[in-house]
Amino acid sequence: MQIVIVDDDILVTTALKTILESNDDIEVAAIGQDGKDAIALYLKYHPDILLTDIQMKEVDGLQATEEILKQDKDAKILLLTTFNDDEYIIKALQIGAKGYLLKQDYNSIYPALKAVKSGQSVFGTEVISKLPDFLQQKSSFDYSAYAISKKELQIIELIADGLSNKEIAAQLFLSEGTVRNYLSHILEKLELRDRTQLAVFYYQHI
Template sequence: MNILIVDDDCLVAGALKTILEATKGLHVPACGSDGTEAVSLYRKFQPDVLLMDIRMKEMNGLEASAEILREFPDARILLLTTFSDDEYIIKALKLGAKGYLLKQDYQNIVPAIQAVFSGQTVFGNEIVSKIPSLLQKKQSFCYEDYDINDRELEIIGLIAEGMSNKEIASRLYLSEGTVRNYLSAILEKLNLRDRTQVAVFFYQHKS
């Protein structure tokens, strides 16, 4: 698995590279120091996962994420920062980032990268606890207007809880294939791109 690291602190980038490459199967082809470099390096290497800081000079990690995702909609971006700033969390979620971790959670970085690579969305415990209060409903919303049935709404809620397709299938006594079919229908009906946006949508319109 190729991991691209972008952090304006060269010591942090070097430490992350050492941590990652000490894990079998992980390789870091390059490190960048700002958002502009992140975009350039992503185009060159198209890594499996991009591990990127948020606060950087020139172009920050959120701006770089937006540019990369416009060009590569399936990019797996894991944002890593020392700040649990509410505005950053919201922007990361809405952009479609696959994860947001605090740097002090260094012991969770490798598992988070592996989870993101497998298709999961990862947010540290401190971040997850903030999401519901940050994404409060602004006005009443009717899922029926979007042809969302009760089962689909149930699955949307479980996705918002952070459950994988396998976990949802087990909870609802369905096959994983059936859950994937439901998710595809949900994405189409709500005009969303991925399960991260489903979770954001759910909390934004939660009663």
């Protein structure tokens, strides 16, 4: 697995490179110190994963993530920060980051990289604990303007509550394939990338 590490603290990038490369399946292609480096290094190496800090001078990690995803919608970016800030979490989810971890949750970084490489989205325990608060209320947003049916809205709400396709199928007495088809149509109508962005869209429009 090839990764690029970006952090404005050279001690952090150096330490992460040394520790992560102690695993046989990790190769650190390059390290950088700001968002501009993140964009340039990603476009140069196209790593499996970009591991980047958020708060950096000039161009921050969120801005870099957004720019990279405009150029490569399949980019896998894992944000690493000391800030457990609601606004950062929402923005990270909204723009399509594959994970958001706190630096103090250090032991989770290597497993998170493996999970993101396999296609999962990963969020640290402190971040996950905030999600129920984001999802508590039901939406008053006019989904009919997007041609979202009542059944599709039910599925959106269940996805926002964290249910899997299998769980949604059981609850609504549908097949998993039908739920997948519904989800595909919903994402197309709302112009969203995946179920994580759909959940974010839902609680942003409460």
